Amino acid sequence: QKEVEQNSGPLSVPEGAIASLNCTYSDRGSQSFFWYRQYSGKSPELIMFIYSNGDKEDGRFTAQLNKASQYVSLLIRDSQPSDSATYLCAVRPPYNQGGKLIFGQGTELSVKP
Amino acid sequence: EAGVTQFPSHSVIEKGQTVTLRCDPISGHDNLYWYRRVMGKEIKFLLHFVKESKQDESGMPNNRFLAERTGGTYSTLKVQPAELEDSGVYFCASSQASGRLYNEQFFGPGTRLTVL
Numbered sequence: 001q002k003e004v005e006q007n008s009g010p011l012s013v014p015e016g017a018i019a020s021l022n023c024t025y026s027d028r029g030s031q032s033f034f035w036y037r038q039y040s041g042k043s044p045e046l047i048m049f050i051y052s053n054g055d056k057e058d059g060r061f062t063a064q065l066n067k068a069s070q071y072v073s074l075l076i077r078d079s080q081p082s083d084s085a086t087y088l089c090a091v092r093p094p095y096n097q098g099g100k101l102i103f104g105q106g107t108e109l110s111v112k113p
Numbered sequence: 114e115a116g117v118t119q120f121p122s123h124s125v126i127e128k129g130q131t132v133t134l135r136c137d138p139i140s141g142h143d144n145l146y147w148y149r150r151v152m153g154k155e156i157k158f159l160l161h162f163v164k165e166s167k168q169d170e171s172g173m174p175n176n177r178f179l180a181e182r183t184g185g186t187y188s189t190l191k192v193q194p195a196e197l198e199d200s201g202v203y204f205c206a207s208s209q210a211s212g213r214l215y216n217e218q219f220f221g222p223g224t225r226l227t228v229l
Binding site for chain 2: 001004032036042043044045046047049088092099100101102104105106
């Protein structure tokens with residue numbers, strides 16, 4: 001079992017729709033959770049982080065965390081073609097394992113005009 | 114403020130040769146991380162420096178990889194001798210503090226290494 005799992009996609013949504021990206025993780029002691037966006041050939045860019053159960057909203061983005069189910073998701077409302085990118089879920093493992101991030105394989109999102 | 118920079122952006126070498134990758138973190142960031150993405154796989158952690166000290170090198174694949182961070186500023190990652198399976202994109206990231214729950218790591222553009 002991979003430590004962090006994501007559907008690789010591609011996930012295709014029409015412009016203006018809600019895009020839902022999902023991620024599960026295996027280590028129940030994981031501390032915090034990050035969503036990075038990566039455009040082709042570019043560096044990963046942090047768009048959201050969450051460490052408490054529930055929802056966290058920032059503009060069109062909402063991160064959701066359910067520690068009991070070991071599940072984290074990212075919702076993108078009013079999706080735009082410029083949101084087309086690969087979205088990487090990253091997990092910070094338990095504290096005694098240092099500051100590294102463990103990444104999922106990424107979900108490719110395509111927003112069609 | 115300049116972001117994380119990496120050099121070179123691309124490197125093509127023959128199997129058995131040596132390659133050195135460089136990373137310049139954001140000024141003032143004590144934490145520096147190396148990651149690698151092999152084709153078709155997820156980004157994987159290699160090692161973590163706090164200033165000039167190796168905090169965690171659990172992800173280094175073998176002793177052909179040597180990372181240094183002299184003076185706690187820029188870092189180099191040397192692969193000697195390179196093997197075919199070392200091909201991939203090598204990312205460097207830096208952050209201010211690693212001890213908090215929220216620890217934003219800023220990534221560089223990566224070095225694409227191809228071993229022929």
